[in-house]
Amino acid sequence: MNSESIRIAPSILSADFSRLGEQVRAIEASGADLVHFDVMDHHYVPNLTFGPLVCEAIRPHVSIPIDVHLMVEQVDAMIPLFAKAGANFITFHPEASRHVDRTLGLIRDHGCKAGLVFNPATPLGFLDYTLEKLDMVLLMGVNPGFGGQKFIPGTLNKLRQVRSRIVRHLMQGGNPVLLEVDGGVNAENIADIARAGADTFVAGSAVFGAADADGGYQSVIRHLRERAIAAR
Ligand code: DX5
Ligand code: ZN
16 A cells, blocks of 8 residues: 555544634645545534535635535535535435435536445445445444544444455446545554555544644644555
8 A cells, every 4th residue: 555545634623613724724734635524414413514605715725625525414405515615525425315326426417526425324235336436435433423433343344345345346447436434533543444444534633633833733644644554
């Protein structure tokens, strides 16, 4: 595994919202590969965060891709708004969409990369007929809604299952698909998570919990990346 094939995606859910522009600039300067953007609507999950206007506001501050994770019930209505706001990836929870295939098409028609997100108890069957339409599979390491939760160990087995599906898909000439993990990722467990097959790692509290004043973000991101690379 070389360093390019590992991606670290700090989640701005744990950033200081009063200075978001500065915070996303800091993570890009510290080596982040993606900005992970957690959209919560207080219906699909209990929490309520930010929408397309905030995505549009941070867009000019970074050149790395914005990875929009929709934890909302009105998935289809949100897609054009986030595409217009500068999202690069849009992922959604398949059980929140009435027509998963149509929603994936909608994301791609709007020029974004598409992904499905699986909660800890969501079965992987949604991958059976969708893998060729996906750019990313996102496995939740926690139940969605809040940062700072503890990683659920059963996610490792699920990651291995998705990794073998992706390997099979690639052997059959399929398009590349990123395997992202979100929730509870930190320097202690990232090696196990990487070994189980993840290549893209969301980290909220692990990154923004560090003080940036003394290069804190940079050293956390470097450390996470090094541990992930060494594990694979
Ligand atoms: C949880 C969010 C995560 C969250 C991760 O619903 O989707 O992206 O920000 O936060 P940590 O890394 O603190 O678990
Ligand atoms: Zn997320």
